Amino acid sequence: MRTEPKLTRLDRVFARLDREPERPAHIDVPKMSRHRIVLFAATLAFYGAIVWAVIITSWLVRLDWQVMFFRPYQQWSEIHWFVDYYVVLGQRGPTAVMVAAWLGWRSWRQHTLRPLLALGVSLLLLNITVGAAKYGMGRLGPHYATVIGSNEMWRGGDIFPSGHTANAVVTWGILAYLASSARAQRWLSAVSAVTSLGVGMATVYLGTHWLSDVLLGWVAGLLILLGLPWFEPLIARSEAKIFDLRDRWRARRRPMAPDAVPADAPPVVVTPLPADRDDVAARSPRAPAYLAPGPHTTRSERTPITPAGSRRPPHTERHPRGSASSSARP
Numbered sequence: 001m002r003t004e005p006k007l008t009r010l011d012r013v014f015a016r017l018d019r020e021p022e023r024p025a026h027i028d029v030p031k032m033s034r035h036r037i038v039l040f041a042a043t044l045a046f047y048g049a050i051v052w053a054v055i056i057t058s059w060l061v062r063l064d065w066q067v068m069f070f071r072p073y074q075q076w077s078e079i080h081w082f083v084d085y086y087v088v089l090g091q092r093g094p095t096a097v098m099v100a101a102w103l104g105w106r107s108w109r110q111h112t113l114r115p116l117l118a119l120g121v122s123l124l125l126l127n128i129t130v131g132a133a134k135y136g137m138g139r140l141g142p143h144y145a146t147v148i149g150s151n152e153m154w155r156g157g158d159i160f161p162s163g164h165t166a167n168a169v170v171t172w173g174i175l176a177y178l179a180s181s182a183r184a185q186r187w188l189s190a191v192s193a194v195t196s197l198g199v200g201m202a203t204v205y206l207g208t209h210w211l212s213d214v215l216l217g218w219v220a221g222l223l224i225l226l227g228l229p230w231f232e233p234l235i236a237r238s239e240a241k242i243f244d245l246r247d248r249w250r251a252r253r254r255p256m257a258p259d260a261v262p263a264d265a266p267p268v269v270v271t272p273l274p275a276d277r278d279d280v281a282a283r284s285p286r287a288p289a290y291l292a293p294g295p296h297t298t299r300s301e302r303t304p305i306t307p308a309g310s311r312r313p314p315h316t317e318r319h320p321r322g323s324a325s326s327s328a329r330p
Contacts, residue, residue: 029114029236030177032229040226047219051137054160054212057151064210065149068142072205083202090164090199095171096123103178113239115178121231122170125224130166133220134158142207162209162217168196169221177225196221 030036053060073080088094096119103115139160140152153160172195176188200214209217 029232030229031232036226036229040223043219043223043226047216047223050212050216050219054139054151055153057149060212061151062149064142064212067204067211068145068207071207073207076205083205087164087199087202087206089172089195090168090203092123092163092167095167099171099174102175106178113242114235117235117238118178118228119171119174121235122174122224122228125227125231126166126170126221129224130161130163130217130220133161133216134163139210139213141213142210159209160213160216161220162200162203162213164203164209165196165200165214165217166221166224168192168199169218170224172196173221173225177228 138154140157141159172192179185203209
């Protein structure tokens with residue numbers, strides 16, 4: 001009796017992928033709903049509250065100094081090696097390469113450029129917003145602080161908000177944003193939240209950021225993910241433009257048959273020549289070829305072309321051989 005082989009979970013996943021030769025139609029593009037707009041406005045207000053609390057040197061700045069004087073990297077020095085490796089999950093280069101590789105594979109399987117374009121737009125927004133805030137407020141880090149208890153603002157620094165934390169929120173959160181099912185979105189949201197939380201705490205442990213830097217980094221990354229649906233029409237237009245350019249390039253590289261006419265070629269109008277032109281009237285019809293009548297005969301039956309007898313011209317002074325005069329020679 002023939003039995004079917006038992007498929008593992010990985011085999012079922014690859015079998016499902018093999019049945020996706022085109023872009024899945026069940027994937028919904030997030031839209032800017034009223035609930036999302038309310039969350040975006042509340043997060044933006046929280047962003048402004050953190051910045052204002054640091055500017056006026058409130059209790060948040062005092063908490064920053066207390067954590068800095070605690071020196072976590074000395075209190076728990078045995079985990080220093082692990083934190084050095086873990087904080088790489090918030091660096092722009094390694095995380096962008098890992099996430100782009102996964103989203104590129106998804107784009108190839110689903111025949112769509114939306115995952116890669118969404119990642120590119122989110123990273124571009126991250127560079128613009130976080131970079132402008134960093135250099136605009138110019139806050140110094142804990143290792144470069146000059147006055148105890150001050151907010152260290154506008155002194156040429158670039159650590160407020162935390163770039164590692166904001167990058168971890170965006171690069172790992174984009175996986176949850178692009179998830180194809182509600183269950184996958186919940187799991188990926190939890191994983192990205194834990195990862196970004198750990199990256200932020202790792203920078204505080206190492207002393208490279210204040211605690212308020214990490215709080216503002218979380219909020220900055222969340223703002224980008226919440227506002228990304230506003231850029232979905234731009235992503236769709238860019239995808240259509242790229243596919244159109246690809247089709248044109250393929251059509252240009254495809255060899256054309258000699259008698260083929262391009263589809264976009266203008267029609268050729270053929271006008272007949274007038275009947276009263278002189279050159280037309282001067283032309284005469286070609287004479288028909290002569291065909292010999294009768295059946296074909298063999299060469300032996302044909303009439304000889306040359307006449308019978310000698311082909312020498314006649315001479316009057318000569319006499320024929322064998323005559324009587326020929327013997328009388330002097």
